[in-house]
């Protein structure tokens with residue numbers, strides 16, 4: 001065997017994924033554009049800001065978050081309950097913030113939430129990585145960029161390829177790569193949707209969606225779909241000569257253990 005490399009669904013060699021932070025009201029316009037072009041996206045939410053009001057607000061309402069959660073085109077991920085600087089938090093406080101964020105999002109959405117985006121450039125360190133693992137998070141996106149198209153070596157330090165302001169130029173490079181024997185490639189774009197409003201450049205992201213939405217080489221997926229796909233690939237079981245593989249059994253049984261009822265003293 002000369003080798004066996006991952007290909008995305010339908011044999012595609014490339015994937016694209018988008019990640020947007022903070023749960024601001026402009027997310028709704030971005031999602032409309034994503035719906036128009038069939039683009040998938042991950043939206044990272046804090047949980048201390050939501051305003052359940054009928055007044056115009058800068059942040060999404062609880063009802064908006066529920067609607068996003070029910071749309072399979074989008075993933076909701078954690079972004080820290082209080083949007084803290086984990087670098088400056090003790091271990092227990094960091095773990096508590098992430099767990100609070102996850103529990104609240106799971107309560108609002110009714111979904112299992114396992115993704116995360118660090119709330120600042122300086123937020124990742126050993127404390128936050130330990131806290132994320134303890135809270136059951138499986139990947140964490142950094143707020144930096146590396147200009148490359150490779151899958152992360154460490155899912156807790158998943159660095160985007162570019163910010164959306166550089167995405168057209170980056171996409172031109174990405175689409176020109178034609179080496180079917182290379183490792184799978186991912187172009188990862190991140191940002192905040194309020195930046196489009198602030199910079200008055202919504203046409204930038206629409207141009208990118210127009211370019212990439214019908215590229216037959218590209219699988220457009222949420223962050224979690226990429227994580228799950230790669231992990232499923234890595235769990236394949238191979239024969240010793242590497243010529244055969246099986247997919248591990250999917251039917252797994254488990255049982256919830258119920259706490260026994262408290263024993264009551266019978267001496268009354």
Ligand SMILES: [Zn+2]
Nearest residue numbers: 021022083119
């Ligand atoms: Zn943020």
